[in-house]
Amino acid sequence: MLVGLLFAASLVPVLSVETPAMIDYVNHLARMHLLVDAAAGHPNPAYEIDWQLYPNLAIDLIVPLAARFVSVETATRLFLLVSQTLVVSGAIALELKVRGRHQLSGFAALIALYSLPFLWGLLNWEFGCGVALWAIVFWIHFRGGPWVFLVGLHTCFFITLFFAHLFALGIYGLTIGCYEASQIRGYPQAVRIFVAMAFPAVAAYLFLVWSGGAPEQQDFTWWFGLKLVWPLMVMNCYNISLSIALGVSVAGLLVFLGYHRILGLTRPAVFIGSGFLVVYLLMPARLFGSAYADVRLIPAIMLILPAFFTVHWPSAAVRSVAALVAVSIILINVANVASVWSAYRSDYAEIIMSFGLLRANSTILVARSDVEAGRINAPMFYAPTLAVHYATSFVPSLYTLSGQQPVRKSASKSAFEMQDALDYLPTTISQLNSASAGGTAPSHVRAWRTDYDYLYIVGDQPESIPDRLTSMMRGRRFTLYAIGK
Structure with missing residues (x-):
């Protein structure tokens, strides 16, 4: 009975939000939209179902x-x-x-x-x-x-x-x-x-x-x-x-x-x-x-x-103490998860609203501050990938790992293939500045000023950003910029 009640309590975070604030969850959700859209006859031209x-x-x-x-x-x-x-x-x-x-x-x-x-x-x-x-x-x-x-x-x-x-x-x-x-x-x-x-x-x-x-x-x-x-x-x-x-x-x-x-x-x-x-x-x-x-x-x-x-169990008292500690660990963790996920409801709603500002079939880059190390902002890292559904956009951060997902970048987007799985994480601001100066940077961001139309900076807003960016919308955990050509 106790385990059943604890399990019911553990499901509350999932049942109380539309989008759980898990780091990879929104990336998988975006891919599910691509698969469903393609099956319904509305494919995103930047991706192929394979x-x-x-x-x-x-x-x-x-x-x-x-x-x-x-x-x-x-x-x-x-x-x-x-x-x-x-x-x-x-x-x-x-x-x-x-x-x-x-x-x-x-x-x-x-x-x-x-x-x-x-x-x-x-x-x-x-x-x-x-x-x-x-x-x-x-x-x-x-x-x-x-x-x-x-x-x-x-x-x-x-x-x-x-x-x-x-x-x-x-x-x-x-x-x-x-x-x-x-x-x-x-x-x-x-x-x-x-x-x-x-x-x-x-x-x-x-x-x-x-x-x-x-x-x-x-x-x-x-x-x-x-x-x-x-x-x-x-x-x-x-x-x-x-x-x-x-x-x-x-x-x-x-x-x-x-x-x-x-x-x-x-x-x-x-x-x-x-x-x-x-x-x-x-x-x-x-x-x-x-x-x-x-x-x-x-x-x-x-x-x-x-x-x-x-x-x-040597005694009922010992068993009760052990159960109390276990129950406390479970409920404290569940309460923290529920609190974080509830806080993210407005953030996901804001970023979905921002997709209405994007030009259809645009190309989107996702970046973050170099000092962005807090776990609390990590669930926003892949939120911009939802633009593949809401704005029919191309977001290279969407998982398209060969041998793992049935979604591929189209042939016209082959230049944006990731060389390393960790490159799917948001690019740091220092990498953008390095790419602008002709320095070392992942291949998909080396020509970011000309290859991309929009830039999402997720997590904490950095004190300094590259020039020729026009702010279009600022949410609590992201800022949307248009990239000047």
Whole structure:
């Protein structure tokens, strides 16, 4: 009952706004508009729809179908709600399957629900995590059944996760691999499980090589120093101090549980926890064009590992204290998210209003101040991409990563292709000034004065801006300029 009430409270932020103030959310929303507009016979000439059997297509496949019955905004929010429901219910179902009762996983899932990777608006990743949890449940349930049936079931989940999100597929594979390693009692069993797990993976790899559908971004970057601090910074996307406080509270709760010897380690828990730790330490921060790949493992282990602990409460008082701390962490984080999202309602309304000032088929550049480091303004970074729908404009910041989205820049816009996935972030003012002086700058902004018609500066207004800009509208978190030729 308590977990159900907490889950209902956790859905309030999504239900109370039309556009959740997640960093990547508005970028995905803009792409959903492009797909729906094109299907309705109103394509944006600056973009091409290019459907191929790429991974990471969950939202692109589901939302346009749902948008036949509701608005694109509502369909995208429904996708987020379904993803959150899959995550929480999957974690609880895993604990019920492994231990026969629910004690920890619901609380752990709700603590993780608005952690940093989910709160960034990585929608396919969150949906894929939910599917992966249910796939793990079914694997454990049917692992003792007929081998052919297990291979078929595993293949179905493998394909589903492949098209949902590759990282979610990795979480599924890592978990069942570690679980099976903890259960192996002989060589024949190990071979049987390895064949069952490897068959769809080998087939998928061969298919990607044959189809050319593998992501083109092959960069691998490690930020080892951050691996030590992410557990404290992962709890909240908007407020570092709050994130650290919540992270310390979670750590304190674990120490409390350990002091009272409430949690016991099972053999699968040791194998799964060790496997995730090793992968976290070795995982690059940037993988196949996606940033912060290693951070995603933190909420994943929060969703999975609690199901494999044994739990013994020494007294009702100890249990009540632990529940109180967990409930407080959940509600404080949800309240902060609800407050931030509510504050952004007027900002998104303002920027949509500004699109009415734009000339149709114009080209828009997005920039930010060099000192713009506050997380609180980050949800505005991709808000101008909505102009691809409201003003039929071209905004290079819209995600068109090869092998990841079914939307491409048209051939006439090939000069605006991003050389690095991080270039999709707003350009800094110093980069604009450097480009104007013939200095170093990303390729898509080197001739920004002639290539673009309008400039949005998002976040805090810088003290100095390039010359020959005419202010057209100033909102609380953005300023729109016309670029003088």
